[in-house]
Amino acid sequence: MRSPSPLLPLRTLPARLARSIRRGWLVWTAALAVLAITTLALLDEQREYEGALVALTRQQQMLALLLSDELAARLAAVRRDALLVADDVSAGHGPSEGMRKAYPSIEVRSSESAPSPHPPRTMSVLVPSTEGRTVELTVPVAWVMGPSARIERPDELVVLVRPPDEAMWQAADGRQIQSDPLTRAADAGHDTTRLERDEAVALGLPDRRAVAAVDATDTGTLGRWTTAVVASASQERDRWERARGRLLLGVLVPCALIVAFGATALRRQRRELELEKQLALAALVRASDERLARASRAATTGTLAMGIAHEISTPLGVIVGRAEQLAGRVGEDPKAARAVRTIGEQADRITQVVRGFLDLARGGSPSLRPVDPGDVAHGALRLVEHRFVAARVVLVTAVEDDLPTLAGDLRLLEHAVVNLLLNACEASGPGMQVALSVRSADAGVDFVVEDRGAGIRPEDIARATEPFFTTKAAGSGLGLAIVHEIVNIHRGSLVLEPHEGGGTRARIHVPAQGEECSDA
Known part of the structure; x- marks a missing residue:
């Protein structure tokens, strides 16, 4: 009796060959799928990286224009x-x-x-x-x-x-x-x-x-x-490399498990990656917008401060010199002596305001000292009283007693209130009334200026504090921008709103001494 042949029957070869071919095809298909998915993901990340570079370049264009x-x-x-x-x-x-x-x-x-x-x-x-x-x-x-x-x-x-x-x-x-x-x-x-x-x-x-x-x-x-x-x-490069590393890990692992768990796990992973990329890009855009806003404010404030210093320094020196000459000639005339003294005091005030603006332009903070809100209001009223008389506009004031003490710069706060009062005066006609009220509110003090003029349009409120935005034919567009900057450095807030029955209501809120942060 013959022993069986060690060779496989010929009829079994096609079946084994078919199974081997199927297994090889599956392996190659899976490998190609992994390679295709990985390549597409990397290309997508590359496009995101190029998009981030384009956004970064546009931001630098804006900076270059401002600095130019x-x-x-x-x-x-x-x-x-x-x-x-x-x-x-x-x-x-x-x-x-x-x-x-x-x-x-x-x-x-x-x-x-x-x-x-x-x-x-x-x-x-x-x-x-x-x-x-x-x-x-x-x-x-x-x-x-x-x-x-x-x-x-x-x-x-x-x-x-x-x-x-x-x-x-x-x-x-x-x-x-x-x-x-x-x-x-x-x-x-x-x-x-x-x-x-x-x-x-x-x-x-x-x-x-x-x-x-x-x-x-x-x-x-x-x-x-x-x-x-x-x-x-x-x-952007480091973020792209980290995202690429996360992407490779997040794509290869689901692809290795795709045969066992199917396409569901892969789609879930891709959604998570897309959400992560969107969050990262959103954070980048927010940070970039904040940097551009700071650069714009710095450029605007610097231009304003240097212009003020350049244009005022020479005539101010002449005024001080003439006042000193007059002081020795008035003799015993008390009225003339008082007038000369007033000239010197106002020249000193101008010097302090200019120095305050130069500090803002250099990015510094004002020297915070105890300030009585009543002194701010009365000082501002003295400076604008003649303008209201000339315009025949009635100025009504209401200053509460026992107001909390503020921490700030008296001259800068006076300047902010003066700007609001002058805006209200210019918006009012002869015989109209402008009201200034100073009262305690929310652990601080509110300076409220109300007029009955034409009023501010709701669509202009959002842009009113932007530098050089104005609705006046001869306006510079810097008054409210300066007020906004002064209020910000005092950690306060400026609110503009239409007044019921016509007119505009402007409110400055400044926190009381002891409420501001340690880095104010």
């Missing part, structure tokens, strides 16, 4: 000073003492002469004038760049300025930097560009890609100045 406007304003001030110097030279005397104190170096020479080397941390501004002369003013870099030093953040954002006809870029800390990508973008007229890792490191940023916004400002005779805002994409 600020730079143009400061250069315009330098040009005015240079023309004054040229006029002084033409008149036969040198620059004034104030000019010499304001600028480290002042030179007036012929237009053919070569510029002089300037000290470190400064830059030279050449201003052509009449009679073939050129005025060269040496200006500190930190002053020219203005709010850039406050906007810059170490390892995150750098602001650079390139003077006309120069290859080097100036940083706020005085460094001179050569950046070929920024120079190419500026020369080509591009608004944005991206920097590779080594190019970002050369600017003092982390070893990550960076995005930059470039804005050129034509200042006329001063040439074409260029502002560049460069932001590191390290946070």
